[in-house]
Amino acid sequence: MVTILGTHTVIPKEETPKGLLWLSDNDQLWRWSHTPSIYVYNPKQNNAKNNNTVVDVNVLVERMRESLSEILVHYYPLAGRLSWTDGGRLELDCNAKGVLLLEAESKKSMAEYGDFTPNEPSIKELIPAVDYSCQINELPLFLAQVTKFHGGDGGFAVGILFSHPLGDGLAAIRFINSWAKLTRGAKLDPSELPFLDRTVLKPTGPLTPPLFDHREFKPLPLILGRTDNIEEQKKKTTFALLKLTPEHVQKLKKNANANNPSPRPYSRFEIISAHIWRCACKARNLEENQPTVVKFNVDIRNRLNPPLPQNYFGNALGPTVTPTCYAKEITTQPISYASQKIREAVNKVSNHEFVKSQMHYVAGFENRWDLIRTPYLEKGEYRADVPFFGNPNIILGSWMSMPFYEADFGLGKPFYFGPGGVCPYDRGVIALMPDEDGDNGYGVVVYMHFQVDHMKDFIKYFWEDI
Incomplete structure (x- = not known):
């Protein structure tokens, strides 16, 4: 107390x-x-x-x-x-x-x-x-x-x-x-x-029609045969914290880059996100032709031309989503396949013209609630118009590179930092955080809320596939 x-x-x-x-x-x-x-x-x-x-x-x-x-x-x-x-x-x-x-x-x-x-x-x-x-x-x-x-x-x-x-x-x-x-x-x-x-x-000049199909603001795939996600919203969930050591991360990198068609190695975020996506598809036992995506936000401070001023204080996040894939593609292909799809989503928001188009797209909505609605259940009600990122999809939040452990108030560095709450229902939200015990911050902690029916299998695949 x-x-x-x-x-x-x-x-x-x-x-x-x-x-x-x-x-x-x-x-x-x-x-x-x-x-x-x-x-x-x-x-x-x-x-x-x-x-x-x-x-x-x-x-x-x-x-x-x-x-x-x-x-x-x-x-x-x-x-x-x-x-x-x-x-x-x-x-x-x-x-x-x-x-x-x-x-x-x-x-x-x-x-x-x-x-x-x-x-x-x-x-x-x-x-x-x-x-x-x-x-x-x-x-x-x-x-x-x-x-x-x-x-x-x-x-x-x-x-x-x-x-x-x-x-x-x-x-x-x-x-x-x-x-x-x-x-x-x-x-x-x-x-x-x-x-x-x-x-x-602030967009300059008159608003122009979007140059891209901004799927990041559109409804995500539903479970096959469903017309909404209310049934998935009602399912009980549980929480897990999974720690990836620097050795785990290096092993995942080695596996992903063994089949990398690009000369640029996959990043930590790309391979860990791909690993989570594959494990989620397996644990959920999705049908082979079930469409599935991963959605996440990318810091756009240095992705604009010109870049935002140093230490820009505000929200500078570009939402993005992977190409729609079938569950069979994610689970049977090497991890490099899913890593490449994550990279494609990152690359979208690395394009200045895409981000500019995204800004004009958002500014064109008279009421922003048409884009986001309320992110919370109201009075216990389950609503079809509330964003839901759970089964068969995932939304990721990555704080892996943020300097949390520099917050020394004269007490020394914190020995623990973490989110102060988790979503009480499955919206597929998974957070990636730095591990203070890792080597130079390369250890990663995965905070996740997942449906009870699938969590045991997710953890099983999470470790087996490394």
Whole structure:
């Protein structure tokens, strides 16, 4: 059980620009709620050479509060509030109402939380809670909770909620790492400051018809013989965390590149995604002629011409989807076959003209809900118009290359970072994260929610096929 000892509203330390900040069409594409994550620290372990110094929670929170106020001068949009326009767009009022920092204490030791995986119900108490029944313009866009664990281990958790319309994963991590850097007494380099003007993603000139068939915004394949995915939505699911060591990754690379028709080796993402796709098709026991795809997002910061400014703060993700394949092709062909299909999806979003066409396509929708709908079940209802990425498809989120372990608040690097929650129903969402125990970050952790009926077979194939 966690007791909240204090709640602090933190505003920018200095006067910041006021008024509306235009949000790009890319910012409009994602759920308007917050993304939860958690960092866990063991300063006693990190400070073993310094007489096992135990950090005082009051001192730590005060340092974090001061540095948060300082970093908000540069990231002042986070201290604002969202609202809806009459046309159904999100807009941001930079009103400096502030963010929330919570100070908490747990009656449980760090060890009692186990491995901190997001399926553990108790993990939720380490992350701030948001009342989404409030008006959107009342909700803070960033919340952090610092929890001191019970006992002599000196451990802390920092639970984070970051509003998705304000930025993607890379934007959030850069903010948190800069905040941590100030907290531990270091100075920010000018190159680390955010670029806040999102109009660089605003289509110029009149909207033009799409030059490509943007299948990434269209319905995904259904189970053969079905007209909707409601039956799949109702099936029970379970959670698993699978760790790929650097040796596992190298073996997969060797297998995939043995049949690679291209001189460029397949990347970690391409071969791990292909491996997951093959195992999912096998575990689901799909019919041979069952169409299936993998959908994911690609960082487009350096894929535009010219590229976005360094440290662009916002959402800069290009959705993409593989060519539609038959399950038999994915399961019987070498892993290089599925790897190549993943690469083809990546290559789409590496094309400046494709991304530009995608921007015009999205801007052409008067109501963005026609593209995304709501990503959550409402009042327990299952809806055919809600995006569903589960059986027979997969949606992947890759955070493998993000510098999570640079978030040192003066406690040393975190010994654990992970998502703060998992989808309670199968939407096929699988997250790829860096493994802190890996060699130079090449180990990979696979967080996945999958239908109960198929999870055992998925894990079986996952290890057998390596």
